[in-house]
Structures are given as structure tokens and as C-alpha cells.
Amino acid sequence: SMASPTLLMRVVASAYSVAEKAATIVRKVMAGGDLGIVEKSGANDLQTKADRLVQMSICASLARKFPKATIIGEEELPPEEVNEELIEDGYCEEILKKTCPAQYTGIKEEELVIWVDPLDGTKEYTEGLLDHVTVLIGIAYGGKAIAGVINQPYYNYEAGADAVLGRTIWGVLGVGAFGFQLTEVPAGKHIIVTTRSHGSTLVNDCIRALNPDSIIRVGGAGNKIIQLIEGKASAYVFASPGCKKWDTCAPEAILHAVGGKITDIHGNSFQYNKEVKHMNSAGVLATLRNYDYYASRIPNTVKQSLVP
Numbered sequence: 001s002m003a004s005p006t007l008l009m010r011v012v013a014s015a016y017s018v019a020e021k022a023a024t025i026v027r028k029v030m031a032g033g034d035l036g037i038v039e040k041s042g043a044n045d046l047q048t049k050a051d052r053l054v055q056m057s058i059c060a061s062l063a064r065k066f067p068k069a070t071i072i073g074e075e076e077l078p079p080e081e082v083n084e085e086l087i088e089d090g091y092c093e094e095i096l097k098k099t100c101p102a103q104y105t106g107i108k109e110e111e112l113v114i115w116v117d118p119l120d121g122t123k124e125y126t127e128g129l130l131d132h133v134t135v136l137i138g139i140a141y142g143g144k145a146i147a148g149v150i151n152q153p154y155y156n157y158e159a160g161a162d163a164v165l166g167r168t169i170w171g172v173l174g175v176g177a178f179g180f181q182l183t184e185v186p187a188g189k190h191i192i193v194t195t196r197s198h199g200s201t202l203v204n205d206c207i208r209a210l211n212p213d214s215i216i217r218v219g220g221a222g223n224k225i226i227q228l229i230e231g232k233a234s235a236y237v238f239a240s241p242g243c244k245k246w247d248t249c250a251p252e253a254i255l256h257a258v259g260g261k262i263t264d265i266h267g268n269s270f271q272y273n274k275e276v277k278h279m280n281s282a283g284v285l286a287t288l289r290n291y292d293y294y295a296s297r298i299p300n301t302v303k304q305s306l307v308p
């Protein structure tokens with residue numbers, strides 16, 4: 001008989017279904033026309049009804065199944081009874097069938113920290129750049145991102161009326177990453193993906209020093225990691241504070257599951273234990289391949305400006 005799925009594979013299989021539910025909420029809010037936009041710290045830091053409903057849905061659904069896990073979401077929401085129609089209790093069967101890596105078979109629920117970004121790329125969502133938007137659920141153990149789910153609610157939205165809308169990418173260290181076609185940028189091409197709405201002199205100086213063939217500016221950390229794993233960009237460079245743990249946890253797990261690398265601008269790896277500060281204050285450098293090429297070319301002036 002098949003061993004019953006380990007805790008980790010159950011959490012990932014649940015997060016997959018929870019993320020698909022989240023995507024339907026995101027699409028429903030957009031279709032309803034009233035995004036309920038509130039400014040948090042300013043015009044580039046927005047929250048919509050979708051951010052709020054999705055976070056309630058994800059956190060309540062996961063907390064109901066895994067009550068001892070720590071769940072940290074981006075939005076500060078008042079405690080309230082969550083409407084039952086926001087609860088998702090399914091599991092992705094395909095994930096439950098995968099074998100859990102030996103080093104994770106003994107994990108206890110209370111050792112897991114789940115980092116949730118209910119809607120990564122909110123500003124782009126409000127501007128109708130819907131393919132930039134992702135839902136991120138990252139799973140950490142021992143301070144490391146070990147599994148992640150990225151849902152793109154509007155994947156394929158420009159492919160015509162019959163196209164299937166949305167997709168879910170998932171990965172576990174030691175298992176691999178699924179739901180997309182792993183592709184590398186053509187050899188010798190240096191394409192940098194960076195921020196669209198959080199630019200600064202430092203961000204631009206850093207990119208200029210890397211002398212790329214081209215620069216792609218898109219919203220959302222999840223979306224930027226997708227550019228790397230699908231071969232659209234060779235490096236994700238963000239020489240600025242602003243990115244948070246819930247932006248990087250899920251994407252990091254998926255990138256690392258396919259042999260990529262993500263660090264801050266100094267080359268330090270990110271920590272995801274529950275006590276850690278939420279801000280990745282020393283920026284982000286990520287690649288699918290050739291990490292050292294980019295890391296060695298970050299100017300010292302940039303490094304000195306960004307304190308971990």
C-alpha cells in the first residue's frame with residue numbers, strides 16, 4: 001500500500017487548491033468592476049478588495065487544516081469571521097502522489113512558516129496589466145524556503161475567448177517544479193528583468209553597470225521569477241529595499257527547485273523563520289543560471305547603499 005502523504009506534500013497540495021480558489025476570487029473582483037482600492041503608504045502601495053478577500057481565503061483555509069503552522073500574510077486585516085464560501089478544503093491529487101524528499105518527511109506542523117502574498121502586483125492589477133499579477137504561497141522550514149505555489153490568475157488572458165485562463169506553478173526542493181516549461185535564455189544574452197513602478201537612481205545605476213542587452217520592466221516578484229524560469233530574462237535585479245519575505249518565499253522555492261539562485265544584492269540568502277523582519281532591505285539578485293556573472297558585476301557603490 002502507498003504510504004499516506006507526508007505533512008509537507010499535504011500542505012503543498014492544499015496550497016495548490018487554495019491558490020486556484022484565490023485566482024477565482026481575483027477574477028471575480030476584477031469582473032465586478034469595483035476594486036475597492038485603498039492606499040496603504042502611498043500611491044504605489046495599494047490594497048484592493050481582492051487582496052483582502054484572497055488573504056482571508058488563503059489564511060483561513062490553511063489555518064483550518066494546519067492550525068499549528070505559522071501563517072504570515074502581507075495585509076494587516078482586522079480579525080473577523082471568514083465567510084464559508086471563501087474556504088477551500090481540496091487537495092491537488094497529483095501533488096499528493098509525489099514522494100516527499102527524505103529530509104522533509106519528519107517535519108512537524110509547528111515547524112512550518114507559510115508566507116502569503118494574496119495579490120503580488122497590486123498596482124498592475126489596478127492598471128489592467130493583468131498578466132503581471134500572481135498569488136504567492138511560500139512554505140519555509142528551518143528558515144529556508146522549501147516549497148512554493150505561484151498562481152497566475154490571468155495567464156493566457158490575451159489568447160482569445162476559448163483559451164483556458166490562469167495556471168498554477170508549484171515546486172518543492174528535491175522534487176522539482178511543475179506547471180511551466182523550463183527554458184533558458186539563449187547563451188550569451190543578458191536580459192535583465194526589474195521593477196516597473198519602484199524605480200530609483202540606484203536601481204537604474206545598478207542595471208547600467210551590468211550592461212545588459214535589454215531590460216524588461218514588469219510588476220510583481222512572482223512574475224519576475226517566471227520570466228527567469230521561462231527563459232525571457234537572465235537576471236532579476238532590484239537594487240532597493242521594498243521587496244518583502246512574502247514576495248520572495250514562494251518564488252525562491254520554485255527557482256531553487258530548478259537549480260536557480262536568489263539572494264540579496266550582497267549575496268546573502270534570505271531567512272524565513274517567523275521572527276525575521278519582513279523587509280528584504282538589501283534588494284534582490286536572482287538568476288536561473290550564471291548567478292556569479294551578475295553577482296561579480298554589482299558595483300560596490302550599490303552594495304554600500306544597501307544595508308542588509
